[in-house]
Amino acid sequence: MTGLSRRRRLAAIVVTALAAAAGSACSSSADDPAGGGAYVVWDPYPQFADDSDWVALLKKCGTSAGATVERTGYDTTDLTNKALLAAQQGNSPDVLIVDNPVISTLAEAGALTTTDDNKLDVSAMEKNLLGAGQSEGRTYGVPIGANTLALYYNKDLLTAAGVDPATITDWTSLSAALTTVKAKGKKGITFSAIGTEEGSFQFLPWFWGSGAQLTALDSPQAVSALTLWTDWLKQGHAPNSVINNTQTTSWQEFATGDYAFAENGTWQLANAEKLGFSYGTIAIPASAGGPAPAPTGGEFVSIPVQKNTGRYETSQKLVTCLTNADNLLTTDTTLSYVAPVAAVQDRQAAADPKLTVWVEAVRAAKGRTGDNLGTRYPKISEALWTAVQAALSGGKSPREALSAAQAAATTR
Numbered sequence: 532m533t534g535l536s537r538r539r540r541l542a543a544i545v546v547t548a549l550a551a552a553a554g555s556a557c558s559s560s561a562d563d564p565a566g567g568g569a570y571v572v573w574d575p576y577p578q579f580a581d582d583s584d585w586v587a588l589l590k591k592c593g594t595s596a597g598a599t600v601e602r603t604g605y606d607t608t609d610l611t612n613k614a615l616l617a618a619q620q621g622n623s624p625d626v627l628i629v630d631n632p633v634i635s636t637l638a639e640a641g642a643l644t645t646t647d648d649n650k651l652d653v654s655a656m657e658k659n660l661l662g663a664g665q666s667e668g669r670t671y672g673v674p675i676g677a678n679t680l681a682l683y684y685n686k687d688l689l690t691a692a693g694v695d696p697a698t699i700t701d702w703t704s705l706s707a708a709l710t711t712v713k714a715k716g717k718k719g720i721t722f723s724a725i726g727t728e729e730g731s732f733q734f735l736p737w738f739w740g741s742g743a744q745l746t747a748l749d750s751p752q753a754v755s756a757l758t759l760w761t762d763w764l765k766q767g768h769a770p771n772s773v774i775n776n777t778q779t780t781s782w783q784e785f786a787t788g789d790y791a792f793a794e795n796g797t798w799q800l801a802n803a804e805k806l807g808f809s810y811g812t813i814a815i816p817a818s819a820g821g822p823a824p825a826p827t828g829g830e831f832v833s834i835p836v837q838k839n840t841g842r843y844e845t846s847q848k849l850v851t852c853l854t855n856a857d858n859l860l861t862t863d864t865t866l867s868y869v870a871p872v873a874a875v876q877d878r879q880a881a882a883d884p885k886l887t888v889w890v891e892a893v894r895a896a897k898g899r900t901g902d903n904l905g906t907r908y909p910k911i912s913e914a915l916w917t918a919v920q921a922a923l924s925g926g927k928s929p930r931e932a933l934s935a936a937q938a939a940a941t942t943r
Contacts (some may be wrong), residue, residue, distance in 0.1 A: 570598040570845060571624040573614065575830060576866075577604035584865060590622035592852035596845050606632070614835070618642035623835035625846045626853075628675065631663040631898060634831050635905035638671045642835055646670040649834045649843045651850055663898025664831045666905045672833035673854045676868025678797040679896045680736055680825040681888055688717055688791050696813050701820040702740075702759060705792075709768040712791040719768035721784040722794040723776045724760070724923055730916040732826050732899075733778065733794055734760070736815040738915070739897060740823030743916050745904060745911050748918065749937040750929070755818065757929035761922050774923050781784045796828065797867050812888040814895070822895040829868055869893040907940075914940040 572589055579585040593600035605613060611633050617623045618640055629637070637643050646653055646669075653661055653673055664672040668830035684696050692715045693714060694708045709719035723733045737760065738745075742752035763769040772784065777797055785793030788808050794815065803810050832853055834846045852858065856875050863870045863879065869889050871877050876894070880887045900908045918936035921927040927935070 543920075547800045549664070555940055566599075569601050570596075570601050570626065570842070572600055572602045572609060572626040572628070572849070572851060573624045574602065574604050574628040575607045575610050575630060576628075577606060585862065588853065588858060588862065592849050592858075595852055596848035598845050598849065614642065615640060618835065621838055623837065625837070625842055626836070626849050627835050628830050629833065631674065631827060631829055631831050632900050632908065634664045634906060635666050636834065636898040637833070637835075638666050638930070639906050643671045644834045644836055644843065646673075649847050649850075651834070651847055655702070656871045657873060657876075657894065658828075659894070659896055659901075660827060660898070661714055662901040663827055664833075665901070665938045667903065672831035673850060673869035674943055675729060675830050675832050675854060676859065676863040677827045677829035677896065679889070679892050680723050680733065680794055680796050681812045681814055682720075683785060683795055683799070683803060684811050684813065685785075685791055686786060686811050687787070688712065688808070691715065692717065692791070694791070696811060699816060701816045701859045702818045705816055706759075706763075706768070709763065709791070710766075713767060718770065718790045720763065720792040720794070721770060721776065721781045721790050722773055723778045723781045724773045724916075724919050725777055725915050727777075728912055728916070729778055731912040732828075734915065734919050735897075735899070736794075736823040736825040739825075740815065740817035740831055742818065744910070745902065745915075747937065748911070748915060748940055749933040752818075753933050754930050756904050756917065757922050757933060760919070760931055764923055774920060789835055797869065800867055800885070812923050814888055814892050816898055822891055824895050825892055825895040825901045827893070827896045829871075844934070911940045 570593065576585060589600045589602050607630050608660060610629060613621070614627055614629065614637060623642065634643070651673055653670055656674060660674045660677050661670065664670055664674065689696060692712045694711055699705050699708055712719050724730045737756040738753055741752040741756040743750050743756060747753065760769070764771060770784070773781070776784070781793060782795050782799055782802065784790055786806055799846065815825055817823040832850050834843060834850060837843065856872060859870045859875050860878055869886065870879060876890045880890050899912070904911065915938035917939070918932035921932040922929045
C-alpha cells in the first residue's frame with residue numbers, strides 16, 4: 532500500500548468516526564497541561580457499573596499511581612470510532628482498552644505510543660498473544676487477557692455412540708467420530724460460518740490448522756480446510772444452518788442436546804454450566820494432529836499519544852497495575868479470559884481444571900492481525916468469509932472460491 536493510499540484510507544476511517552460520534556463530547560486529558568490528578572480511562576466494558584469489581588480495580592490502581600481515574604465504558608464499535616476521533620482532535624484518553632484487532636488501526640493512524648515510548652514492560656507476556664498488538668517490530672499495548680475457540684462436546688451423546696473424545700487428535704479422527712455419531716442417528720457438529728467476521732473467526736482454526744497462511748488464501752492447505760467444511764455439509768455431519776449461524780445461534784443448536792460437538796469460545800462457559808447434559812471440551816485439532824492455532828479475542832491496554840508527554844509516567848503506572856499478576860487473575864476470571872502470562876494461566880487452571888483445555892488453546896493461538904498484516908486483515912477476512920459462504924452454499928468449489936478470495940484480498 533502506498534503512503535498516499537494509506538493516508539486516504541485513514542482519512543476515510545476518521546470521517547466514519549466523525550459521523551458516528553457527531554454530537555457527543557469527548558473527555559480530554561490533554562486539557563490539563565500540568566498533567567494533574569485526573570486520568571481518563573476508556574474501556575469496552577459498559578456492562579460494569581460504578582460499583583463493580585472492575586471499576587474498583589481502576590480506582591485502586593489510580594490511587595497507587597497518585598491519580599484520580601475518570602472512567603467511561605463504551606460499546607466496542609462505538610469505542611473504536613471515538614478513539615479515532617479523539618486522536619484526530621488531540622484529546623485522547625490517557626489509557627485506552629480496545630479489542631485487539633483495533634490496535635493495528637490505531638497504531639497506523641499514529642494514535643498510540645509504543646512500549647519503547649511509554650516504558651511498559653511486556654517481557655512476561657506470552658509472545659503469541661502480544662503479537663496482536665505489534666506492527667513492524669513495535670509493540671503498542673499490553674494484552675489484558677484472551678479468549679479463543681475450542682470444541683465443546685456432549686458427553687452423554689458421545690458415550691452412547693461409543694466415541695472417546697480423547698481419541699480425537701486430528702481431522703481424520705474427528706471426521707470418523709462424526710460418522711459414528713451420525714450412524715447412531717444423532718447430529719455431528721455445529722459452528723458459525725456467517726458472512727461476517729464471526730465466520731472468519733470460526734474458520735481460522737481450520738485454515739491455520741491446515742498450515743495455510745492469510746497471505747495465500749488459495750494455497751492447497753487452505754483448499755483442504757474449506758473442503759473439510761464443505762464435505763461435512765455434504766455428508767450431513769454439519770447442518771446447512773451454519774451458513775447463517777452466529778456464534779450465539781450455533782450455541783443454541785448445541786444446547787438442544789442433539790449435536791455431538793460445537794465450535795465456540797470461552798465466553799460460553801457460564802452457559803455451558805446450564806446445559807441439560809454433561810459436557811466437555813477439547814482443543815480444535817490441526818490437520819496433522821495437535822491443537823490448531825485459533826484466533827485470539829480479548830483486549831489490549833494501550834497508552835494513546837498525548838500532547839503533554841509528561842502524562843505517560845502516570846499512565847504507565849496505571850497500566851502496570853492493571854496488568855500485574857494478581858490483578859490479571861481477578862480480572863480475567865471476571866471476564867472469562869485466559870491470562871496473557873504463563874504463570875497466571877497455571878494458577879487459573881489449578882483453580883479450575885475445566886480451564887486446562889482453554890489454556891492449551893490460548894497457548895497455541897494467534898492474533899488475527901499478526902504476521903505484520905495489520906490493517907490489511909479486515910480486507911483479507913472479508914474475502915475469506917465470502918469464500919466460505921460461496922463454497923458452503925454450493926456456488927463455487929472450495930478451490931474456485933479461494934482463488935477469487937485471493938484475487939479480492941490482493942486488489943489495491
